[in-house]
Amino acid sequence: xxxxxxxxxxxxxxxxxxxxxxxxxxxxxxxxxxxxxxxxxxxxxxxxxxxxxxxxxxxxxxxxxxxxxxxxxxxxxxxxxxxxxxxxxxxxxxxxxxxxxxxxxxxxxxxxxxxxxxxxxxxxxxxxxxxxxxxxxxxxxxxxxxxxxxxxxxxxxxxxxxxxxxxxxxxxxxxxxxxxxxxxxxxxxxxxxxxxxxxxxxxxxxxxxxxxxxxxxxxxxxxxxxxxxxxxxxxxxxxxxxxxxxxxxxxxxxxxxxxxxxxxxxxxxxxxxxxxxxxxxxxxxxxxxxxxxxxxxxxxxxxxxxxxxxxxxxxxxxxxxxxxxxxxxxxxxxxxxxxxxxxxxxxxxx
Numbered sequence: 224x225x226x227x228x229x230x231x232x233x234x235x236x237x238x239x240x241x242x243x244x245x246x247x248x249x250x251x252x253x254x255x256x257x258x259x260x261x262x263x264x265x266x267x268x269x270x271x272x273x274x275x276x277x278x279x280x281x282x283x284x285x286x287x288x289x290x291x292x293x294x295x296x297x298x299x300x301x302x303x304x305x306x307x308x309x310x311x312x313x314x315x316x317x318x319x320x321x322x323x324x325x326x327x328x329x330x331x332x333x334x335x336x337x338x339x340x341x342x343x344x345x346x347x348x349x350x351x352x353x354x355x356x357x358x359x360x361x362x363x364x365x366x367x368x369x370x371x372x373x374x375x376x377x378x379x380x381x382x383x384x385x386x387x388x389x390x391x392x393x394x395x396x397x398x399x400x401x402x403x404x405x406x407x408x409x410x411x412x413x414x415x416x417x418x419x420x421x422x423x424x425x426x427x428x429x430x431x432x433x434x435x436x437x438x439x440x441x442x443x444x445x446x447x448x449x450x451x452x453x454x455x456x457x458x459x460x461x462x463x464x465x466x467x468x469x470x471x472x473x474x475x476x477x478x479x480x481x482x483x484x485x486x487x488x489x490x491x492x493x494x495x496x497x498x499x500x501x502x503x504x505x506x507x508x509x510x511x512x513x514x515x516x517x518x519x520x521x522x523x524x525x526x527x528x529x530x531x532x533x534x535x536x537x538x539x540x541x542x543x544x545x546x547x548x549x550x551x552x553x554x555x556x557x558x559x560x561x562x563x564x565x566x567x568x569x570x571x572x573x
Contacts, residue, residue: 325552437555
């Protein structure tokens with residue numbers, strides 16, 4: 224008899240985090256125990272249009288991806304009940320992931336050397352999910368995208384461009400977006416899970432989970448950060464600091480970097496701050512950093528790196544991918560990370 228594990232999602236932890244909990248085993252044809260839903264990856268995602276999306280509130284958090292004319296939104300409250308969504312974007316298979324324990328959302332290109340991979344939840348390591356691909360049985364750390372065991376051990380999945388934002392902000396940018404359709408039963412749990420996820424964006428109360436193997440006390444363990452890696456250099460930007468700074472002109476790995484935070488939606492974006500061979504420095508034009516101006520040419524830009532007015536009109540800055548998660552997760556998998564503070568001068572930043 225073929226055996227598989229059933230998982231269910233609980234939302235009763237003090238910090239309001241959802242986590243996969245092994246309930247019990249059951250035959251492949253039997254339903255999960257009463258009151259429990261299987262914590263299983265989505266392999267055949269279905270989508271609805273923005274106009275059909277009645278299950279989201281404006282401030283609900285999601286992961287958004289866009290390429291060409293295709294934009295897709297994956298609500299965090301749905302991702303947290305599955306851990307992994309295996310999907311396809313134009314020209315690339317992707318895995319959209321969410322670890323509720325460490326509040327890590329990430330999107331990866333789901334292929335290695337041209338081989339497409341499909342992922343399921345496997346286990347927890349360092350209080351972070353590990354996913355196993357069906358093709359080789361290799362196990363992948365969700366926070367880093369690195370294979371930690373199996374035939375592909377040592378390989379790393381490439382991050383696919385994504386943004387963690389709100390339904391209102393994503394819909395404003397992409398009114399024709401598609402939205403992941405929740406499976407029956409899972410949709411009923413989304414409002415409560417969404418409330419808990421939103422709360423975790425501001426409340427950093429609580430210790431790191433016992434299974435976490437890193438304890439960097441420069442920030443509170445459950446402080447939400449946006450992590451950035453450029454080359455071998457890494458830096459974390461706490462959202463609490465970004466809400467103050469809004470626009471950060473920085474250098475990471477020797478590269479001039481622009482980080483933009485829109486406080487109204489807690490949307491954070493990052494770019495290489497260079498255009499046509501010129502390094503640029505930016506300031507916010509408005510309170511929410513919806514518009515920016517560079518100091519060198521006085522061109523006007525939006526928060527997504529596109530120049531709207533001025534000498535550089537039409538220029539798009541090269542996007543950098545940020546990893547949103549709790550500080551304990553980022554610092555344990557990136558122990559040499561530097562840390563941005565809004566009050567520090569450029570020469571005094573850590």
